[in-house]
Amino acid sequence: MNARPFRLIPVIDMKAGLVVHAFRGEREKYQPIKSILTNSAELSSVVAAFVSQLGLREFYLADLDAIAGGGSIGEARPGNLKILAQLIKENREMPGPPGQLSFMVDAGVRDGISVEEVLKTGADQVIIGTETLLSLFHLEEILQRYGSRRIVVSLDSRQGRTLSRTPELVNLSPPQALRRLQSLGVKQFILLELHRVGTGAGINRQLIRECLDTLVTSDFPFNESSLLVGGGVSGYHDLQWLAGAGVSGALVATALHNGNLTCQDIKALTNCGC
Numbered sequence: 001m002n003a004r005p006f007r008l009i010p011v012i013d014m015k016a017g018l019v020v021h022a023f024r025g026e027r028e029k030y031q032p033i034k035s036i037l038t039n040s041a042e043l044s045s046v047v048a049a050f051v052s053q054l055g056l057r058e059f060y061l062a063d064l065d066a067i068a069g070g071g072s073i074g075e076a077r078p079g080n081l082k083i084l085a086q087l088i089k090e091n092r093e094m095p096g097p098p099g100q101l102s103f104m105v106d107a108g109v110r111d112g113i114s115v116e117e118v119l120k121t122g123a124d125q126v127i128i129g130t131e132t133l134l135s136l137f138h139l140e141e142i143l144q145r146y147g148s149r150r151i152v153v154s155l156d157s158r159q160g161r162t163l164s165r166t167p168e169l170v171n172l173s174p175p176q177a178l179r180r181l182q183s184l185g186v187k188q189f190i191l192l193e194l195h196r197v198g199t200g201a202g203i204n205r206q207l208i209r210e211c212l213d214t215l216v217t218s219d220f221p222f223n224e225s226s227l228l229v230g231g232g233v234s235g236y237h238d239l240q241w242l243a244g245a246g247v248s249g250a251l252v253a254t255a256l257h258n259g260n261l262t263c264q265d266i267k268a269l270t271n272c273g274c
Helices: 043-054 065-068 080-093 114-120 135-144 176-181 205-216 236-245 263-267
Strands: 005-013 018-021 058-063 102-106 124-127 151-158 190-195 226-230 249-252
Touching: 005 226, 018 043, 043 205, 043 263, 058 080, 058 114, 065 080, 080 102, 080 151, 102 176, 102 190, 102 263, 114 124, 114 135, 114 190, 124 190, 135 176, 151 176, 176 190, 190 205, 205 226, 205 236, 226 263, 236 249, 236 263
Parallel strands: 005 058, 005 249, 058 102, 102 124, 124 151, 151 190, 190 226, 226 249
Antiparallel strands: 005 018
16 A cells, blocks of 8 residues: 555646647547636646646646657757746746646657756656667666656556567566666656557556556565556546555546546545645
8 A cells, every 4th residue: 555645647748839638649640638627728728727626736748749759859849848848937936835836747758868858847757758768778877867756767558568669678568667677776657558548448457456566576665666557547436446556646637627537536535626
């Protein structure tokens, strides 16, 4: 069981400067978000709606243009990170306690240079997806430079197999990849099942249990590790199961935008809520 508070983290997928609805990882088909929380697909409006209506202040943001770009973060991208940087700057300049919003960002990081570009936005943590990571050598260099606190590794998977360009990971299941990455000093993980994203079809409880078992049975202290789960969350009962199983938190988008998760649900699960 996880003694730390359960984290409910809204997912914000950005493409061509707008927040879009992700579905099954078919990124070329994504369209601007339609939500009961806001009529706008602008980042500032979506974030403001999550804060004011649901009391949520921690976010996962994916720069889909950078993830799909295949090159460095600065190449041919319509400014998703620039938009984020401006939002973070404006938030920090507002009266009141600093650090009101928290962002972990996936921008197709491949090496240390691209990590630095993400951190320049003011992001709190950088997500390194197995889908875009070039090699474990690059990951080791990143961990040595920035430490495990600011780095989160996303186990990107489809149908039980890890998506990766990295030869050491490409043929592994997510639990096997998790164990290999733990040996390098990674402590914070996301289990992201791309084929479940946006479907509301439910979570893969067996795979989640296997990943948790891997964390528990490793040589590293379990209380220093964390596992977030994304993809397929259907509503309150999925989140209740995740919290009870010892998962640190969940990445959610569709269930928030369509109203399947209410403010009352969020209050029951976390210390947040309107």
